[in-house]
Amino acid sequence: MMRLLPASLFGRMMLILFSGLVLAQILSASINFAERDRLLLRSSGMQSAQRIADIVKLLDSLGPAEQQRIVTILSVPPQVVRLEAAPQAPSAAALDNPHAAMFSAALHVALGDARPLRVSVRQAAPGARPSGLESGRQGMMGEHAGMAAAMSAAMPGMPGMPDMQAMRPFMASGLMFLTQVQLRDGSWVAFDTQLPQGPASTPWRLLLTLLVLLLTVLVLSYAAVRWMTRPLAVLASAADALGKDINRPPLPETGPTEVRRAAHAFNIMQSSLVRFIQDRTRIFAAMSHDLKTPITRMRLRTELLEDADLRQRFDKDLREMELMVTHTLDFMRGLEPPQVARPIDITALLESLQADNQDMHREVLIEGRARAPYVGDPERLKRCISNLIDNAILYGRQARIIVEDGPAALTLRIRDQGPGIAPDELGKVFEPFYRLEASRSRETGGTGLGLGIARNIARAAGGDVTLRNHPDGGLEATLHLPRKPGYLNAY
Template sequence: MRLGSVARAPLFLRVFLLMLICVGVVQLMNLALLIAVQSPAARLSTVGEVADALQRGADHTGAFDVKRTDTVQTFKWTPRAERLGLALATAMQVDPGRVEVHFPTPFLQRELVYNRAGIPAPVAPASADAARTAVLTGDFVASLRHPDGTWTVVRSGGFEPWRWFVLLWLILSAAAVAPFAWTLARRLTKPIATFAEAAERLGRDPRAAPIPLEGPMEIAEAASAFNRMQARLNRYVDDRATVVGAVAHDLRTPLMRLGLRLEGAPEDLRTACEGDIRDMEAMVSATLSYVRDTNTLLERRPLDLRSLAETVIDDLSDRGAAVSLAPGEPVVIVGNSAALKAMLANLVGNAVKYAAGGEVSIVADPDQVRVEVRDEGPGMPPEDIERAFEPFFRGERSRNRDTGGIGLGLPSARAVARAHGGDLTLKSREPRGLSAIVTLPL
């Protein structure tokens, strides 16, 4: 009971708890950082150390970054920089105008602007030895101009150890929270991916198995609603197919009675009416076959589509039809062998009937296979291309059943293609002919 209640816990509660866990882990890491890290000590340097680095143009202690440059950046005046610049000049016994000192403003801190007129001028140290004992704290940039116009620049260098420690701690904190974030992301996206797969499966096979009712309460309710929708759609289609099939089946009885009543009619009238009755019986039989084929649950398994097409082509070739299949590699898809074979026979049979032959090619892309049946017949007007898939529509206007058919072949073929998650389209060829293109998912 407890496991079931946990499995049905609302998604909102799960997300909320995971977020609380993430926040708690981060706060614990911050608390541990506060306890473990030592208070960072201010970086201290003497004026003498900086003066030696400026005069030598190098620093062997590694405390400073020293380089030679042609120009230096101009900074705003500050009393502290002026005092320490004067101390550096005194320690090196050079003109104060050749020395520049600057203290960078910390990140996100506003740089102060001083009014020099209101601040008294600094007093130089009594001697060079006294100047060398002055202390510089924090980050600074000191520059010495040489007689040739170039500058030696000394910067307080490098990341301090405590900064590296804090950076490492931040990385560890992110690594500690990452599993919870990964779990949260998977729990949020997995149900969505499941619904996307179910919607795709429903488009390919309306009678696919329902979605399992598992996961959080919201997901289980959504899955249940999706399953009810799928069941209603199937019932709706079944009801319509049943009605159409029943009407087509019941039409046979009045047609038979009409045939019996025509026995005593004049010869010419009886002959004409019997021809119409045969046409109506053929339409009824085709309708029943169409309803049965489109409403039957198709058993699917992996099959080689090229081998299936070769079977159809060989059968028509044995009857003397001029049909051919372009060579290529085997193409394995998941489908119903009988339905796909009937679809291919329908399309290739149309090419033989209306163009005395055709060519079939099968090309596999990374995610789908394309079957194209080409002929060089009279083709079809552009306005009839899409109407050709309407039940009982015939592009051949003579209404002769022997030349035009019933008008259910292409609708049935498209129904098979769409039942397998693909589609069937027609395209006119130049200068003449027609292409029937079937796309099926791999």
């Protein structure tokens, strides 16, 4: 389930808000539908109770013969009326229905007395007709039309005789009320009343209202969540850029209080890191520089030794120490930001390095050309590429430089023909003074700083140096240098 969640904080917040809003709208719609059906049932029940009370009051004022004629006329769906000598005995479940109790209370209020009555409720099946209804009723309209009109005038709450075709919708489904009321003469009158069910059609207006509300809240939530999460994205981008350029401009300390505090803390952290790196660089650079003086004195004293073999061993050790000091200084300088930035002809620079290596009988091949100058520090870039070429030749016998140029970045791939490096060692060789026992030793002249210097220079320029074992054999060092936006027009 966790894999199905959005990866970003913005996506997760939007998912939570969307799910909550949809659930709230579904519950709201359910409550509205239930309340609508309850009010409709109550309204229909009150109308039916008033109609029954009017009929009972009319029957109380008539004799037995007239009562039968009136009952015959009024027995029209959705309410069937019949006279009974004694009340029927409905089931206990039908009497205990809460709708029956509510209908009984409404009927007592409409009658205005506490005469005996019974109300039972059952669910009508689709297509069912109220009991006591007979099919041969078509002639009743003409025979009793005048009496129906008179009763309508006498009882304003009871409508005139309805048409049978018009009453069929009420017989489809709904609640069936069996109401039995005792008349003043001791007889009983029974009413089979079918209340209309709530409208089956979908309330599109209500659904449209809920949909508009949902979309409005979602749009506002989208804007609010985006506004809240944008500072986090800016902070993440700044942290990523800090790893590439420690001297990047500080974050603007604007926005809400929490955002300003986070930006302020980030800027303080960046300034602390800059001071720490600068202090460490100055200390190591000073130590390495000061070591040159005693090394020079020791070299002069070595020349005074009479034993040639001993003098040669001392001289070798001193050269190695001097080389380590020089490389350490270069390594420290690689941590500093570039001082000079100007357009560099990459093709000319590579050809110059190729010529220098050919003078030392080293094989350097160049494939491809740079299509536009690269803006950077020429001395530092030359040192970076030179270290990568030296590493390829010392441990791979040959350096092949493949130039890949594009509008966004310049990429140089330096391949050798050596045995490669174990995968778990590819990242360790950039550490200062780290050597691979199988392929690197002081006999080859390596100090373990060349690759670290190259990567420091590349990262100071906003790029990077990576290593991989090429599928065709050998080690491949990739120098990736992003281009300045101003030089995109060359393409």
